[in-house]
Amino acid sequence: MTPNKLVFKNITRRRGRFIFTLLGIVIGMASFVTFMALGGSLKSEIERESAALGANLVVTPKGSCAYEQVSILTGEQLPTTITAEEVASIRAIEGIQAIPYLAERSAIDSRPVSVMGILPAETKEFKGWQITAGAYFPTENADGAVLGSVLAEQFKLLPGSEVRIRGTMIPVLGVLEETGGKDDLTVFLSMPVAQQLYKQQDRVSYVAVRVDKIEEVDLYALKIKDQVSLGVVSDKQMLNSVLGIVGTVNMTLQLIAAVAILAAAFGIVNTMMTATYERKREIGILQAMGAARSTIFKLFMLESAIYGLLGGIGGALLGLAGSHFAAPYISQNAATSFVKGAQSSIDPLMLLGAVLFSTLVAIVSGLYPAWKAAKLSPVEAISYE
């Protein structure tokens, strides 16, 4: 017999209570791990999208706030208040490469997709795209669509087929090689075709700017502001503000999970208190056999720690499954749309941390019941009926 074996025998004595208490901590930890995993994915996805944008500066409509900046990274629909003249003024500045985008939305088979109006040749070069099937836009105003690889596969769209955008059948010209970002889930149209379809003649959503000399990025931001009355934000500023928003959302979710864990912790306290009362006489017998108060304390602490350890492992596994299955369903709004297909960022250290955290919570929960058990006098415990 070892303390571990004794505790295991005790803990499984009341199987129903054991399972329900364990379920409490498993569910609490699972929600925590799910939100942590999704939060981790969000952060890495945002950083990747920011890099994929390939811009040092982004020109946005005047008065844009962080929400629009999120939308730029996620491919959400944006106000189209930047005019062709303003685009031309920006593009006239020497030492920069400025690429305008018209960001719109449509639906294929009732599922929302991003539609992006682009300048075909420049954007291809800017982004370094490769074609994996079919052909790219032959001209700057070619009628047709080039699709992101994931989107093409999702909707079984091959070059030669047609896709309905805003009621118009558009022929699919080609499919881009996978980029790993939101471009994989986007329908690209040439700018004139997109502007016509969305009735946004001579208007774009934002302009991505790459400067030749990165050390002069602030200077160029000022130059652009001199030329046009629009918002200019650096990629770093944008990254920070987007991470700030998503971080807040994430923090809120984790707080909700923390409440679930707190409730589970009280479940452990309750179970252990009941065990203390139920086993009062047994505690006395153990004391008569030579168990010191510290031994009784340790046995009860070990029992609660086992709840935490098993609950943590169960919660981590369920949380992983949760984040895997939940991700596609919660990617329909701006703040969480980064998680599309981003389960790869699950960190084994985070899982280990979750198990340790759960064990720690259980140990803290077990302190009071274990103290109550240990402070029983042998005579009082033995005489208990």
Place this chain on the structure above:
Amino acid sequence: MSNAIIKTQNLCKQYGSGATLVQALRGVDLEIERGSFTCIIGPSGHGKSTLMHLLGGLDQPSGGSVAIDGQEISSLSGKDLAALRACKIGFVFQFFNLLQSLTATENIEVALMLAGVPDALQQERARELLKLVGLSDKAGAKPGQLSGGQQQRVAIARALANDPPVLLMDEPTGNLDSAAEAEVMAVLEELNRGGKTLILVTHSNEIAARAGNLIRVRDGLIEQNPALDQQLKKIA
């Protein structure tokens, strides 16, 4: 040199205070010889169990002293007192008090574990003890699968786990029928012949009559009553 394994001097125990003060023991002096068989008898509520708890180091006296195997217990810390209980005293209770979720072997192993015996050595020792009490075939049985007499014999085996010199028993046959009582008493007397000191609290005159020593407790004091002792001897 005295051969006393347990010795008390002016042993007092009181509970509560003020109007609720109860003097459970009021100055008990006794010596229990090593290897003796002593019965503590007396009416209910007169201090027998309190005396047993103090003699076994389960409780601390309010006054006076108790020495177990030469060691004064009132100066011991809780931890040292627990260690003393593990090695020097084996307890047997009226209601057996086996751990219900454990088998006979495991119940004995717990006592060994508490005394720090390594897991690997526990099983062999438990097997020896079950053989000693005639229950080798019940090693894997849980208390619920054993008769009262068998449960009490497992409890005796458990009390003997760490080979304590003293067995301290509170009504060990109080919950048994005559046949089971005879089985248990046979085991105890065999242990006594082997050198164990037995201290047994009982209400039963038949059992008291078999003891070499009688301690009669009345109103928290030791009562000398040679006439009653004579009567018991006649029963024996």
